[in-house]
Amino acid sequence: MEIELRHIHKYFGPVHANDDITLTIPSGSIQGLLGENGAGKSTLMKILSGYLRPDAGEIRINGSPIEMHSPADAIRFGIGMLHQDPMDFPPMRVLDNFMVGYPEGLLLPREEARQALLDLSAQFGFSLDPDAYVESLTVGERQQLEIVRLLWLGAQVLIFDEPTTGISAQQKEKLFAALHRLADEGKTIIFVTHKLEEVEILCDQVAVLRAGKLVGEAKPPYDLDALVEMMFGKVVTKGERVSAPLGKPVLQLKNLAVESHRIRIAGVNLEVREGEVIGLAGMEGSGQRQLLRACAGLIRPVEGEIWVDGHNLTGKPYHDFMRHGVAYVPAARLEEGLVPNLTLLEHMILADEQRGLIIDRQAALDLTKERIKTFNIRGRPHSTIESLSGGNQQRALLALLRPGLRLLLMEHPTRGLDMESAIWVWQTLKRRCREEKTAIFFMSSDLEEILHYSDRILVFFSGQVSEPIPATETDIEQLGQLIGGRGFNTPEEATP
Amino acid sequence: MKPRWENLAFATAAVFVALAFTSLVLVTAGASPFEAYWYMLKGSLGSWSKISDVLVAWVPLLLATAGLLITFAAGLWNIGVEGQIVLGGIFTTWVLRLLQDSTLSPAFILILAIAAGALGGALWAALAGVLKVFGGVNEIFGGLGLDFVAVALTLWLIFGPWKRPGIGSMSGTEPFPKELWLPTIPGSRLSLWALFIGLVSIAIVYFLLSGTYFGLKLKAVGKNPRAAYLLGIPTTRYLMMAFVLSGLFAGLAGAVQVTAVYHRLIPAISSGYGWLGLMVSMLINFQPAWAAPVTFFFAALNIGSIQLPIVLKLDSSLSGVLQGALVLSFLLMGGVRQRWLKKHQQEASDD
Numbered sequence: 001m002e003i004e005l006r007h008i009h010k011y012f013g014p015v016h017a018n019d020d021i022t023l024t025i026p027s028g029s030i031q032g033l034l035g036e037n038g039a040g041k042s043t044l045m046k047i048l049s050g051y052l053r054p055d056a057g058e059i060r061i062n063g064s065p066i067e068m069h070s071p072a073d074a075i076r077f078g079i080g081m082l083h084q085d086p087m088d089f090p091p092m093r094v095l096d097n098f099m100v101g102y103p104e105g106l107l108l109p110r111e112e113a114r115q116a117l118l119d120l121s122a123q124f125g126f127s128l129d130p131d132a133y134v135e136s137l138t139v140g141e142r143q144q145l146e147i148v149r150l151l152w153l154g155a156q157v158l159i160f161d162e163p164t165t166g167i168s169a170q171q172k173e174k175l176f177a178a179l180h181r182l183a184d185e186g187k188t189i190i191f192v193t194h195k196l197e198e199v200e201i202l203c204d205q206v207a208v209l210r211a212g213k214l215v216g217e218a219k220p221p222y223d224l225d226a227l228v229e230m231m232f233g234k235v236v237t238k239g240e241r242v243s244a245p246l247g248k249p250v251l252q253l254k255n256l257a258v259e260s261h262r263i264r265i266a267g268v269n270l271e272v273r274e275g276e277v278i279g280l281a282g283m284e285g286s287g288q289r290q291l292l293r294a295c296a297g298l299i300r301p302v303e304g305e306i307w308v309d310g311h312n313l314t315g316k317p318y319h320d321f322m323r324h325g326v327a328y329v330p331a332a333r334l335e336e337g338l339v340p341n342l343t344l345l346e347h348m349i350l351a352d353e354q355r356g357l358i359i360d361r362q363a364a365l366d367l368t369k370e371r372i373k374t375f376n377i378r379g380r381p382h383s384t385i386e387s388l389s390g391g392n393q394q395r396a397l398l399a400l401l402r403p404g405l406r407l408l409l410m411e412h413p414t415r416g417l418d419m420e421s422a423i424w425v426w427q428t429l430k431r432r433c434r435e436e437k438t439a440i441f442f443m444s445s446d447l448e449e450i451l452h453y454s455d456r457i458l459v460f461f462s463g464q465v466s467e468p469i470p471a472t473e474t475d476i477e478q479l480g481q482l483i484g485g486r487g488f489n490t491p492e493e494a495t496p
Numbered sequence: 497m498k499p500r501w502e503n504l505a506f507a508t509a510a511v512f513v514a515l516a517f518t519s520l521v522l523v524t525a526g527a528s529p530f531e532a533y534w535y536m537l538k539g540s541l542g543s544w545s546k547i548s549d550v551l552v553a554w555v556p557l558l559l560a561t562a563g564l565l566i567t568f569a570a571g572l573w574n575i576g577v578e579g580q581i582v583l584g585g586i587f588t589t590w591v592l593r594l595l596q597d598s599t600l601s602p603a604f605i606l607i608l609a610i611a612a613g614a615l616g617g618a619l620w621a622a623l624a625g626v627l628k629v630f631g632g633v634n635e636i637f638g639g640l641g642l643d644f645v646a647v648a649l650t651l652w653l654i655f656g657p658w659k660r661p662g663i664g665s666m667s668g669t670e671p672f673p674k675e676l677w678l679p680t681i682p683g684s685r686l687s688l689w690a691l692f693i694g695l696v697s698i699a700i701v702y703f704l705l706s707g708t709y710f711g712l713k714l715k716a717v718g719k720n721p722r723a724a725y726l727l728g729i730p731t732t733r734y735l736m737m738a739f740v741l742s743g744l745f746a747g748l749a750g751a752v753q754v755t756a757v758y759h760r761l762i763p764a765i766s767s768g769y770g771w772l773g774l775m776v777s778m779l780i781n782f783q784p785a786w787a788a789p790v791t792f793f794f795a796a797l798n799i800g801s802i803q804l805p806i807v808l809k810l811d812s813s814l815s816g817v818l819q820g821a822l823v824l825s826f827l828l829m830g831g832v833r834q835r836w837l838k839k840h841q842q843e844a845s846d847d
Contacts, residue, residue, distance in 0.1 A: 322728050330726065339720040339727075342712075350716055350727050354709050400727070 001027050001061055001078060001156045001188055003048070008057035010043050017043040018054070019212040030179055030189040032203030034196070036231055036418030039209040041192045042084065045159045048190075049081035050074030075101070080150030081159040086142040090135035097134050098149050113152075120148040124178045138285060140171030147178065157188040164198060165415070168283035169483065176202055194231075194418055196224055232420060243455055244433035247274030250406050251295060251439060256304035258294040263287045263463045266303065270458070270468065272407070274437035277430075278468070279450035282460030282483055288443040291465070292409050295441060296328040297321040309406055325406030331415055333393045338385045344368055344396060345381040351400035375399040376424070391421045398428060403436065410442040414449060426453050447476050461485045506833045513825035518818045527810055535807055536815070540800030548684035552757060554795040555694040556581070556749035560773035561787050562701040563617075563745030568782045569705055570738035571718030576624040576639025578770035579646030580617040580743040584750025585765035586650060587616025592672055592754070593658065602675040609676075610693075610751040617747020618740045620646065625739030629732050650763055658761065668762035678756040687756040694752075695788075697745055702784040714738055746770065772819070779823045781830070794819055
């Protein structure tokens, strides 16, 4: 099906999220939609999938205009969308999720659905267990479920909103193979991303959005520099690798073992020194998060010892770690990092050292204004935290960190940020390493980020941890192989 | 339109919806709404003695609401507030009974008894807190259970160990000697001491929630316990403190009921002020600044409806109908206002 978007406008309050966008997407191809955070990509796709209604403009399918009031309407027209965060029902089984949204009849065709689920999964090489609970699935598997569900409902146009965030390299490979196959079958694929390399290897053509406007279209072979310029308006580079001089040990892990219900990591020995940055690489769910949480006292290790600045903190709660200058920055900003409904000002007061019992509002306001300026947060002291955009929430999270930290533990410090913001975040982090001798321990699924900013790298493979690898002595290829399990001396490797 | 005017407009609309609904109920019952409202007004504010009666009812309602605002700030539904009022009454009665024949000065005994009431409420709330924080029992279920236990405990005491000489009765325990009554204004049932306790309590709660680190941290725990913990707030301790403080104010309400109003323990010592406090909290959207006026209004409705059965042959529960209708219509208008704002903003940006 050929999709035409004509003069689409969408406003959110004062923000002109889509500004006169006109775009034609031919059938049987993979259309890339590129842009930095907040460029209006998700908004446009939510309009196309019936989730939002445009304030002006028209959508045409094969030349005739259509009117949609809900995602259910959209799927009747054959348009289905995979949202950035899977919109499924974690406490329900895979098969039940698969059948949710089935439009007709009172009785559910369970057996027919089960067969369809298995057939479709087999076609794409997905291994989905119809009776498993969705909450036990990885993000990648939930995505696969959503793909087969939409296909079963008859989707001819599939929209993928940042589908490679949070899935493993293998799942990504499978996903891309599935996308090519779908396009070959004549389906229309729209692929929303802010990653250039994905556009390069996947898309038959790409449209670039910036600040709500369609600023350009391109076909392969792509001129990456030109695309970057379209996205940002100017060329950005990550800059030179910088390292802070290393001081005395801050964190010592001695034969540490951590267990959670899914994974066990054991025998970790590591010394992290002042000013050092250690990156944790690996597929999502390989144990990086468990190790990070253990180093903050959020998970109690089952074996071994954790020393911070010469104090044995093994088994102590997180608040004891905090007193020794440890801070933890979670990836789930609104779930774990920030308090919805409270303002920026209130967050600053909470994060700052308590002086007396009564809050000095004026001093807090001054501090907040200063932080807003330093951290370049687009928001006012009295803005509630959830009213800020994702990038600004991330900046706020960083602005909450007290000065003079000894050890900073971070999950995905730049997830969901555009390249410019990510570079800025790392500049401030590196400044802490240099000026305050803070050590940083972070996990990321972006290998380039790990390679570029770490001094040493630990690679995780299903609960096993590599020796620390100096970042200057390795490259993406080697890391990729390690993440895939090659190079680990393990019984698992011996079995084919 | 300015937000202030908007708020006022929506609040007025809510009041009208509630009045319209109540009037409909009255008309269905064959009564004249205007007459009923007029008698309610006269019965609550018509004379100094009526006003003093309203103030007598106002104090325990204000205390219960003050306590509830703390637990609501921490994101907790302290349904156990009724039981906490009851336990306040029981502890106060207990201390008065123990000391009424002693040689201590009456003033000192009263202070001890009121403090004991606060302690009783706090302990009962702490129990709900322990169940919630350490036992994983939702505070609504735990509190509801403890409410029933508290009422059963009162009945057992009144008909058992503390029964009147001769035979126990629903009229309660033997009244205390007059020296152990909180002094009242001559010619009325109003105790200025009780009024003082009520006003100071709501002032403390207002200040606690708006100006202190404690209040802000409590709010953070209430809105996102995980983030609050990562920000360094000891969440379990704050949840427990919220319960204990809330129970303390509820216990004071019970103590005031015993020392200033009934001068003995009666089966219905809480008089439903806990439930009413929950309604007020919802009505004022948990904003402490509105607690005093709105609880006064609710107390006035309660007192004003007392004479309805006599003059209009209507049941005095009409005040409950009006109070309930008010809460519902305010919640409804809150929703309407949200939608209206959204639309309004969009239209404004289209210009």
